[in-house]
Amino acid sequence: MAVLTNSKNIKKGDTFVALGKGTNFIDEALQKGADKIIKGEVQFGKAAKKYLQSLRKQNPQLQVIGITGSFGKTTVKDLLGFILSKAGQTVFAKESYNNEIGVPITIFAADEKTEYLVLEMGANKIGDIKYLTDIAPLDVACLLGVGSAHISSFGNLDNIVSAKGEIFAGLKNGGVGFVPDFDKNAKNLIKIYNHKNIKTFSRFPSRSQSPSFISTNLLGEHNLSNISAVISICEFLKIDTQIVRNAIEQFKPISKHRLQLLEKPPITFLDDSYNANPASMLSGLKTLLNLKKTYPKKYLRALAVLGKMEELGKESKNEHLEVGKAFQNSAVEKILVFGEKKLYGTSDKFLYFSSKLQIADYIKKNAKKGDILLVKASNYSKLWEIVEGV
Numbered sequence: 001m002a003v004l005t006n007s008k009n010i011k012k013g014d015t016f017v018a019l020g021k022g023t024n025f026i027d028e029a030l031q032k033g034a035d036k037i038i039k040g041e042v043q044f045g046k047a048a049k050k051y052l053q054s055l056r057k058q059n060p061q062l063q064v065i066g067i068t069g070s071f072g073k074t075t076v077k078d079l080l081g082f083i084l085s086k087a088g089q090t091v092f093a094k095e096s097y098n099n100e101i102g103v104p105i106t107i108f109a110a111d112e113k114t115e116y117l118v119l120e121m122g123a124n125k126i127g128d129i130k131y132l133t134d135i136a137p138l139d140v141a142c143l144l145g146v147g148s149a150h151i152s153s154f155g156n157l158d159n160i161v162s163a164k165g166e167i168f169a170g171l172k173n174g175g176v177g178f179v180p181d182f183d184k185n186a187k188n189l190i191k192i193y194n195h196k197n198i199k200t201f202s203r204f205p206s207r208s209q210s211p212s213f214i215s216t217n218l219l220g221e222h223n224l225s226n227i228s229a230v231i232s233i234c235e236f237l238k239i240d241t242q243i244v245r246n247a248i249e250q251f252k253p254i255s256k257h258r259l260q261l262l263e264k265p266p267i268t269f270l271d272d273s274y275n276a277n278p279a280s281m282l283s284g285l286k287t288l289l290n291l292k293k294t295y296p297k298k299y300l301r302a303l304a305v306l307g308k309m310e311e312l313g314k315e316s317k318n319e320h321l322e323v324g325k326a327f328q329n330s331a332v333e334k335i336l337v338f339g340e341k342k343l344y345g346t347s348d349k350f351l352y353f354s355s356k357l358q359i360a361d362y363i364k365k366n367a368k369k370g371d372i373l374l375v376k377a378s379n380y381s382k383l384w385e386i387v388e389g390v
Helices: 020-031 040-058 073-085 102-108 128-135 157-169 184-192 222-236 241-250 278-294 313-328 356-366 384-389
Strands: 015-018 036-039 063-068 090-092 116-120 138-143 171-180 198-201 260-264 267-272 301-306 334-338 350-353 371-376
Touching (some): 015 020, 020 036, 036 040, 040 102, 040 128, 063 073, 063 128, 073 090, 073 241, 138 157, 171 222, 198 222, 222 241, 267 278, 301 313, 313 334
Parallel strands (some): 015 036, 063 138, 138 171, 171 198, 267 371, 301 334, 334 350
């Protein structure tokens, strides 16, 4: 039996979840043999909650892990899911299914044999994560960090901290939470939730976690803290250290457009176009320049394509200009911008374009052997279309 939100894929015995205009396709689902109909997000959440409760009764050893944060959620979810799948039957979303629809979809992918269920939990407002943890109370909760992403929805950083902290309120008795020891806002949640068992993880894997060198296919210094978080979770779950080590070294990014190197001769794209905020923009810049520095014979010229960072609220203009200064003062030779003129600054380094097709054409005409080009913007801009169009 499958639980599906698309009536086109329904087969006999499946459950059809009719969301929004999906109610117009209930008859079609029934004709195809749907055994059950669930109407609306609220009922879907209730059904998922009840289903997870039944799984826990059948398998009391089931561990439910929740991941949240202003950045890194999907990478950590993917890496942790990959590692745990080497240790036991594991279910984790293959995409960014992190809301009131995505979390129930992931839950229904589990069955009575599932040992580890890894859930990504996002938030656009206070109460979102509380709603998700009510559906799926957690054995392990991990907050990767707090930043200004979606600040226009929350109003201020304090509200973002409160919203992300809701994941710890969702811990079951005996559960454990993790926060980064290098993030002041996240660490403050330990005091707020002092009745919960919340531990810290470090910016880099500690010597006790990694007594010898571990290689990784993940790009960017920031991913070292993501690996540190994952190792901490695996230690709590008592996953064999050799399994963890081997899986980290084998893992390659699953979800698209997250710091992926794509060779399209004569140019190499560093595609990080899924999302963006000021911190991740600077991280992307650092990764770009580190690659050029590490492989000076391969990467001769660093370039960038930038788009708008969405949901920054009243600080949006200043945040864009600050990021622009960092790129302007770096070794990046040209910055192609999709968006309004002067968004990132007025330096001669910036070239502004009103369409992605114009940018793709410019790249085709001006690309040289040895070019490496960072592509970075909020998801709304769909800058990956430039990568696909070159």
